[in-house]
Amino acid sequence: xxxxxxxxxxxxxxxxxxxxxxxxxxxxxxxxxxxxxxxxxxxxxxxxxxxxxxxxxxxxxxxxxxxxxxxxxxxxxxxxxxxxxxxxxxxxxxxxxxxxxxxxxxxxxxxxxxxxxxxxxxxxxxxxxxxxxxxxxxxxxxxxxxxxxxxxxxxxxxxxxxxxxxxxxxxxxxxxxxxxxxxxxxxxxxxxxxxxxxxxxxxxxxxxxxxxxxxxxxxxxxxxxxxxxxxxxxxxxxxxxxxxxxxxxxxxxxxxxxxxxxxxxxxxxxxxxxxxxxxxxxxxxxxxxxxxxxxxxxxxxxxxxxxxxxxxxxxxxxxxxxxxxxxxxxxxxxxxxxxxxxxxxxxxxxxxxxxxxxxxxxxxxxxxxxxxxxxxxxxxxxxxxxxxxxxxxxxxxxxxxxxxxxxxxxxxxxxxxxxxxxxxxxxxxxxxxxxxxxxxxxxxxxxxxxxxxxxxxxxxxxxxxxxx
Amino acid sequence: xxxxxxxxxxxxxxxxxxxxxxxxxxxxxxxxxxxxxxxxxxxxxxxxxxxxxxxxxxxxxxxxxxxxxxxxxxxxxxxxxxxxxxxxxxxxxxxxxxxxxxxxxxxxxxxxxxxxxxxxxxxxxxxxxxxxxxxxxxxxxxxxxxxxxxxxxxxxxxxxxxxxxxxxxxxxxxxxxxxxxxxxxxxxxxxxxxxxxxx
Ligand code: SF4
Numbered sequence: 001x002x003x004x005x006x007x008x009x010x011x012x013x014x015x016x017x018x019x020x021x022x023x024x025x026x027x028x029x030x031x032x033x034x035x036x037x038x039x040x041x042x043x044x045x046x047x048x049x050x051x052x053x054x055x056x057x058x059x060x061x062x063x064x065x066x067x068x069x070x071x072x073x074x075x076x077x078x079x080x081x082x083x084x085x086x087x088x089x090x091x092x093x094x095x096x097x098x099x100x101x102x103x104x105x106x107x108x109x110x111x112x113x114x115x116x117x118x119x120x121x122x123x124x125x126x127x128x129x130x131x132x133x134x135x136x137x138x139x140x141x142x143x144x145x146x147x148x149x150x151x152x153x154x155x156x157x158x159x160x161x162x163x164x165x166x167x168x169x170x171x172x173x174x175x176x177x178x179x180x181x182x183x184x185x186x187x188x189x190x191x192x193x194x195x196x197x198x199x200x201x202x203x204x205x206x207x208x209x210x211x212x213x214x215x216x217x218x219x220x221x222x223x224x225x226x227x228x229x230x231x232x233x234x235x236x237x238x239x240x241x242x243x244x245x246x247x248x249x250x251x252x253x254x255x256x257x258x259x260x261x262x263x264x265x266x267x268x269x270x271x272x273x274x275x276x277x278x279x280x281x282x283x284x285x286x287x288x289x290x291x292x293x294x295x296x297x298x299x300x301x302x303x304x305x306x307x308x309x310x311x312x313x314x315x316x317x318x319x320x321x322x323x324x325x326x327x328x329x330x331x332x333x334x335x336x337x338x339x340x341x342x343x344x345x346x347x348x349x350x351x352x353x354x355x356x357x358x359x360x361x362x363x364x365x366x367x368x369x370x371x372x373x374x375x376x377x378x379x380x381x382x383x384x385x386x387x388x389x390x391x392x393x394x395x396x397x398x399x400x401x402x403x404x405x406x407x408x409x410x411x412x413x414x415x416x417x418x419x420x421x422x423x424x425x426x427x428x429x430x431x432x433x434x435x436x437x438x439x440x441x442x443x444x445x446x447x448x449x450x451x452x453x454x455x456x457x458x459x460x461x462x463x464x465x466x467x468x
Numbered sequence: 469x470x471x472x473x474x475x476x477x478x479x480x481x482x483x484x485x486x487x488x489x490x491x492x493x494x495x496x497x498x499x500x501x502x503x504x505x506x507x508x509x510x511x512x513x514x515x516x517x518x519x520x521x522x523x524x525x526x527x528x529x530x531x532x533x534x535x536x537x538x539x540x541x542x543x544x545x546x547x548x549x550x551x552x553x554x555x556x557x558x559x560x561x562x563x564x565x566x567x568x569x570x571x572x573x574x575x576x577x578x579x580x581x582x583x584x585x586x587x588x589x590x591x592x593x594x595x596x597x598x599x600x601x602x603x604x605x606x607x608x609x610x611x612x613x614x615x616x617x618x619x620x621x622x623x624x625x626x627x628x629x630x631x632x633x634x635x636x637x638x639x640x641x642x643x644x645x646x647x648x649x650x651x652x653x654x655x656x657x658x659x660x661x662x663x664x665x666x667x
Contacts, residue, residue, distance in 0.1 A: 227574060
């Protein structure tokens with residue numbers, strides 16, 4: 001029978017099927033961080049359980065960490081307490097731990113692939129919804145809650161009902177200034193934030209085949225924002241080239257054995273999906289959001305739609321625009337901004353910094369804009385320096401910070417103040433997500449860069465055309 | 469994490485007819501710094517419940533005396549979207565709620581609820597509207613959630629709808645069990661499976 005990529009990976013990880021219930025689902029790789037794991041360890045210990053496979057769990061500190069002066073003790077007592085708990089728990093249970101300052105440290109969804117922990121056909125979970133990022137490698141990867149973190153620690157399994165399968169095809173060529181982030185925001189604007197609830201998505205078509213691994217990660221990362229459990233892309237030569245030789249990737253005979261499995265990982269011709277959508281690359285512009293969920297996005301040159309023209313309740317829509325202090329029919333281009341945030345597991349990789357620099361090179365940051373440039377990991381920092389991007393950043397009046405989640409969720413000091421407007425490359429524009437009262441416009445690194453130099457929301461194509 | 473068994477719950481309800489209520493509203497990230505499960509009730513819907521100066525917002529349903537003590541929350545469509553933070557489900561439970569009713573839930577939130585003893589009840593959009601209207605007309609409106617029979621009923625009128633839950637999860641809720649009990653019992657099967665993984 002013709003089966004989907006998703007079926008192949010899912011079915012090969014089912015330990016047993018519970019009658020009238022979920023599957024006992026085996027987890028190959030488990031990431032933990034300081035925020036969602038401490039209570040899981042407490043639970044584990046209070047039941048007298050131990051960690052079944054310590055070498056299948058990987059700890060990194062990221063959500064709560066400062067992005068300046070990481071060599072100093074963490075000033076915030078509660079954050080320090082969580083970071084210590086992570087380190088203590090990891091040590092006690094024999095789990096590898098990349099704490100603050102470790103060369104491998106960074107945002108969990110950035111360091112996993114960098115270190116070859118993320119592999120095609122693997123099942124990967126973490127107590128963070130953007131675990132879907134790892135699907136870029138043809139893995140089934142999704143976020144879990146703390147009870148499930150405890151389940152994985154003590155049994156390497158969780159109980160999961162199999163989601164339905166959806167395929168999203170995007171074919172054609174992307175235009176100038178249109179990045180993977182725009183593709184994802186475009187799809188979410190079509191699907192709405194709940195359109196893919198109950199589904200696991202496979203992305204297919206030329207646009208994803210042509211994408212770099214970094215771009216694929218950005219797309220899969222944002223799957224959760226349309227309600228999907230996760231998203232995945234079939235592995236190909238690009239995938240194998242990316243993972244080959246990384247620290248934890250199988251080597252020698254193990255690689256050959258794994259490759260035999262990986263080569264089976266594609267959707268068979270004629271396989272059926274529970275839902276399928278087709279989009280055309282030519283319809284996608286650089287995107288921007290204008291509301292308080294990632295589905296409220298549009299081409300950057302468009303005007304904010306009227307409440308009557310969108311799906312969903314009029315009251316909820318108006319409440320959202322009210323929070324943003326925007327009006328139906330407003331043009332986004334030219335709106336004065338206060339902050340720019342480049343970073344997060346969505347857009348904190350080397351390609352994102354290259355894109356940002358391609359715009360700000362030879363230009364200057366607008367005086368009134370505060371910009372936070374936060375690489376996803378130390379390896380990204382190293383690469384920024386190796387490519388000389390740090391010089392471009394500095395000459396344009398920006399400062400490069402140290403790795404972490406930072407203003408993506410604003411648990412550390414990087415909080416956008418109340419009422420301020422930020423163009424952010426992260427993944428959520430919820431009320432207060434980037435700090436109480438903060439207002440967020442989600443966009444690509446190119447839109448963020450163009451807006452940072454102009455001081456107002458700017459279409460990056462105007463700068464790219466001028467550069468050409 | 470042990471929780472109290474759930475069988476039949478009859479209670480008034482807090483109405484929250486807003487769509488896409490996300491987990492950053494249910495429990496903002498700055499309150500996730502605990503290493504134990506404490507105080508999540510206090511910060512439940514923090515920024516919608518309180519002004520910046522800490523005074524309660526009088527018009528927010530969770531602050532209104534007429535709904536006080538309800539054990540059910542009726543929320544708008546796509547309730548619980550966003551982050552995987554189980555803290556959101558803890559804050560629901562710790563606030564004293566045992567059931568959230570909505571016409572649609574985000575997946576991870578729904579799973580988290582089931583794991584901590586909060587019953588997510590998905591009803592049709594018209595039935596959700598009926599509940600909102602009834603509560604608006606009379607804040608003392610009682611709703612009966614019957615897990616063994618999988619029904620939700622407006623007590624005053626007897627209008628009722630059935631809801632889905634898989635038998636395994638239902639059994640857990642009825643008995644206050646959780647998945648770890650189950651998984652630990654089949655550890656031998658799991659380790660055998662693990663031995664055959666390619667990596
Ligand atoms: S960058 Fe944001 S979304 Fe990504 S792991 Fe950190 S907090 Fe989660």
